[in-house]
Amino acid sequence: xxxxxxxxxxxxxxxxxxxxxxxxxxxxxxxxxxxxxxxxxxxxxxxxxxxxxxxxxxxxxxxxxxxxxxxxxxxxxxxxxxxxxxxxxxxxxxxxxxxxxxxxxxxxxxxxxxxxxxxxxxxxxxxxxxxxxxx
Numbered sequence: 001x002x003x004x005x006x007x008x009x010x011x012x013x014x015x016x017x018x019x020x021x022x023x024x025x026x027x028x029x030x031x032x033x034x035x036x037x038x039x040x041x042x043x044x045x046x047x048x049x050x051x052x053x054x055x056x057x058x059x060x061x062x063x064x065x066x067x068x069x070x071x072x073x074x075x076x077x078x079x080x081x082x083x084x085x086x087x088x089x090x091x092x093x094x095x096x097x098x099x100x101x102x103x104x105x106x107x108x109x110x111x112x113x114x115x116x117x118x119x120x121x122x123x124x125x126x127x128x129x130x131x132x133x134x135x
Contacts, residue, residue, distance in 0.1 A: 015038060015039075015040055016072070016073055016076050018040060019036060019072070019076060019089060020068065020069065020072055022034045022036065022091060023059055023068070023072060023091055023098050023100070024068075026091055026092065026093050026098045027059065027060075027061045027093070027096075027097070027098050028061075029093070031093075032092065032093050033090070033091055033092030033093060033125075034089075034090070034091050034092075035048050035088050035089070035090050035091075035103060035105070035125070035127065036088060036089050037085070037087075037088050037089070038076065038081055038082070038089070039085075043088070043105050043127055044127055044128065045107075045127055045128045046105040046106055046107050046112075046127050046128070047105065047106045047107075047108075047109055047112035047113075047124050047125065047126055047127065047133070048088065048090055048103045048104070048105055048112075048124060048125040048127055049103055049104055049105075049106060049112050049115050049116045049119065049121060049124050050090050050101035050102070050103040050116075050119070050121055050124075051101065051102075051103075051116070051119035051120065051121050052080075052087055052101075052102040052103060052104050052119075053080055053102065054078070054080060054101075054102055056099050056100060056101045057071060057072075057075055057099070057100040057101075058097050058098075058099055058100075059071070059072065059097060059098040059099075059100060060096075060097050061096060061097070072100070075089075075100060076089070080102060081102060086104060086105075087102050087103065087104055088102070088103050088104070088105060089101075089102065089103075090102070090103035090125070092125075105127070109126075109133070112124050113133070113135060116135050117135050121135060122134065122135060123135055
């Protein structure tokens with residue numbers, strides 16, 4: 001009999017490997033981006049706004065696996081992500097690189113746009129439509 005696995009119960013290293021896989025899929029062009037929590041929840045509605053209390057990380061396709069793991073794991077182990085359950089890892093393809101950022105999800109588009117402008121973001125992401133909204 002097959003049993004369903006509660007993703008939140010997976011070990012931390014397994015969760016990091018799943019997120020690293022999303023980054024690799026983005027770099028390979030199999031995905032255009034992703035939004036995921038450290039509990040591996042992927043919201044399908046709302047508006048993702050990056051720039052939450054830290055800078056972006058640019059992951060290039062030329063990095064070897066060890067370099068990617070070192071940088072990405074340090075990013076994921078940041079207390080900002082570990083201690084805040086309302087933030088997400090956002091990643092997207094830009095000029096052949098995967099950009100990683102810490103984002104929040106808003107239900108109200110006007111509020112998301114306001115916060116995005118305050119943070120100096122160029123765009124927010126409509127999770128429901130799968131589209132950028134330029135600011």
